[in-house]
Amino acid sequence: MPQAAVIAGVGHTAFGKLEGRSTVSLNIEAARKALADAGIEKSQVDGLFVKAPTSKFEMMYAQKLAEAMGLMPRIGGVYDHGGASNISMISYAALAIEAGQCDIALVCLADNPATGSRHAYEKSWGDDDVFGWFGVPSGYAMIAQRHMAEFGTTRDQLGAIVTACRNHGAANPHAQLRKPLTLEQYRQSRPIVAPLTRDDICLVSDGAAAVVVMSAERARQLKVAKPVSILGFGQGQTSWEVVQRPTLTSTAAAASAHTAFKMAGLQPKDMDVAQLYDCFSIVPLMTLEDYGFCKKGEGGHFVEGGRVALGGDLPLNTAGGLLSETGMPGLQLVIEGVRQMRGESVNQVKGAQKCIVSNQGGIMHTHSTLILGQ
Amino acid sequence: MSDIDLPLPQRTELNAPYWDSLAQCQLSFQRCRRCGHAWLPARTECPSCLEADWHWQPASGHAKLVSWVVFHIAYHEAFKNRLPYNVAIVELAEGPRLISNVVGLTEPGDLTIDQALKLRIELEGDFALPRFEPA
Numbered sequence: 001m002p003q004a005a006v007i008a009g010v011g012h013t014a015f016g017k018l019e020g021r022s023t024v025s026l027n028i029e030a031a032r033k034a035l036a037d038a039g040i041e042k043s044q045v046d047g048l049f050v051k052a053p054t055s056k057f058e059m060m061y062a063q064k065l066a067e068a069m070g071l072m073p074r075i076g077g078v079y080d081h082g083g084a085s086n087i088s089m090i091s092y093a094a095l096a097i098e099a100g101q102c103d104i105a106l107v108c109l110a111d112n113p114a115t116g117s118r119h120a121y122e123k124s125w126g127d128d129d130v131f132g133w134f135g136v137p138s139g140y141a142m143i144a145q146r147h148m149a150e151f152g153t154t155r156d157q158l159g160a161i162v163t164a165c166r167n168h169g170a171a172n173p174h175a176q177l178r179k180p181l182t183l184e185q186y187r188q189s190r191p192i193v194a195p196l197t198r199d200d201i202c203l204v205s206d207g208a209a210a211v212v213v214m215s216a217e218r219a220r221q222l223k224v225a226k227p228v229s230i231l232g233f234g235q236g237q238t239s240w241e242v243v244q245r246p247t248l249t250s251t252a253a254a255a256s257a258h259t260a261f262k263m264a265g266l267q268p269k270d271m272d273v274a275q276l277y278d279c280f281s282i283v284p285l286m287t288l289e290d291y292g293f294c295k296k297g298e299g300g301h302f303v304e305g306g307r308v309a310l311g312g313d314l315p316l317n318t319a320g321g322l323l324s325e326t327g328m329p330g331l332q333l334v335i336e337g338v339r340q341m342r343g344e345s346v347n348q349v350k351g352a353q354k355c356i357v358s359n360q361g362g363i364m365h366t367h368s369t370l371i372l373g374q
Numbered sequence: 375m376s377d378i379d380l381p382l383p384q385r386t387e388l389n390a391p392y393w394d395s396l397a398q399c400q401l402s403f404q405r406c407r408r409c410g411h412a413w414l415p416a417r418t419e420c421p422s423c424l425e426a427d428w429h430w431q432p433a434s435g436h437a438k439l440v441s442w443v444v445f446h447i448a449y450h451e452a453f454k455n456r457l458p459y460n461v462a463i464v465e466l467a468e469g470p471r472l473i474s475n476v477v478g479l480t481e482p483g484d485l486t487i488d489q490a491l492k493l494r495i496e497l498e499g500d501f502a503l504p505r506f507e508p509a
Contacts, residue, residue: 124449127383127415128473130503133461134449141443142463149441149487194444194458194483243463243471248441 005094006219006227007372008104009038009212010335015326016176017114018206023053024068026110026208031069034210038224040104042069045212047096047105048076049089054329055113065108075102082361083277083329084235085109086209087368090334091233093213103218109331110208118204137201139242139363140280141193146248147282148195150297155195157300158281159186161316162199162323164309165278169320171346176203177324200281203327209335228341231266231354232371234259242363249297253290253360253367260356260369261292268293271371272352273340274314275333277360278321284308287358291369310347318347330359337372378452380498389416391430396502401433401493403470414470435493436467437506442476444483458482464491464506478507 011033013026027050035042048071050062058064062078075096079085086109093105125133147153166181181199189197219227236252236259238245261267268291276284285299293314294302302308308316319325319336326332337355339345357370385393392415395402404420405412407429411422419426440463448454460482464474476485477494490509495502 124381125473127389129381129450130383130498130501131461131473131475131505132445132450132453132456132459133473134445138443138445138461142441145443146441146487191444191446191458194446196443243473248463 004216008224012209015207023110030208030210038212047102048073051085051109081366084359084361084366084368086331087359108210112206114206141196144282153300160303165321165323169324175325202322205327209331231373232260232264256367256369257291273349275357437491
């Protein structure tokens, strides 16, 4: 068992349209707030892990950011797992700390697709363009269609996830979309790439987030006010394009969760609250299955009856997730997990002591899991 | 049909036999001489045994539908007049999978998972495309 690491501080920018802000500027704002939250100085940071901005790829981006922040880190760099990058980087930071490669790591991401380049969201898939095969929603729609056909998963079951996230986000003052959604409204949502509709698809957002990772011992020495324990983490890389996957309805999320649960010595039933990557409504449903909260094919049934809404057995995405808080790829879910463990969420789950967080990237190409505890 | 040209595939040395074969009304795939694995799209090495010893083989044209979607928005000008249209994942009887369209339907979503399909080659510009219809 590795020496326990903690998330010592968190920070984020506003979410939505942040006209004229570069990703470097957004990263610095989030980092400044995370350092202040942890109560530490910039000079104490010796690890810098940053996700490649989705909106625009740049060579040596971590070095550009380090210069702008006046840092010469011992370890770090840019990591590209798409939306899974954040938890993957938190994991690598914890491993690096354990191995003596750094003392205090900053993990951050920034993106500006709303006012910068939307290139990454209007994707060409090369030679298959001729068949009209474009974009990211289409791949998730392929997976959703197969799941619905194999297991009888319904639009209303996807709607149970969407309405929960939207209603949770409505209470979050930082959320980009604070418009609650009824199942009746969800049913009227306009098709984009059927079977998925507008309300099944996450927001496009500018914004940044950052977290500070250090050992529990270091947090005690530095008298960090509200450290949250990292109990387990894992990864699973499905990697292949959707068309090439032997199975469309499960992914390496299962391996990722297995590793994380084993490391934490915990099981799905021990989780009090879940922050599951919800770029598309089908994703949390399949994640719940692959994580073992229910059997494969029973995710639709699992989310019915308010189970994932506030007050249910397993409240999901209590700050609104990608469907409501911000479409930013992933770190906002970790930050909400931290708020839940600190007892500071606007939708606080009473007595919550364990939170599971998932990140994933591409079209379920990558996956990483984080288990947080008090 | 749209007046705007479709975004056509990039012809390369590697995939030329694939498109040439389709122009001769034959869908082909690669098969490894070492391990027998079959695949599409064109690759330089076998993804199963990693050897580069393969050849092109004709497909029977028998296939099944793995999944499909129906586009209600156009990501490219050429598809604006084709909405709504389907895109499908098709698995050939020999194993390789490809992205395609299922044609010959009353409605673009009038499909059933795992249903049998057969090849129907259609011309788009200079390219003969492998599309499918219900078997």
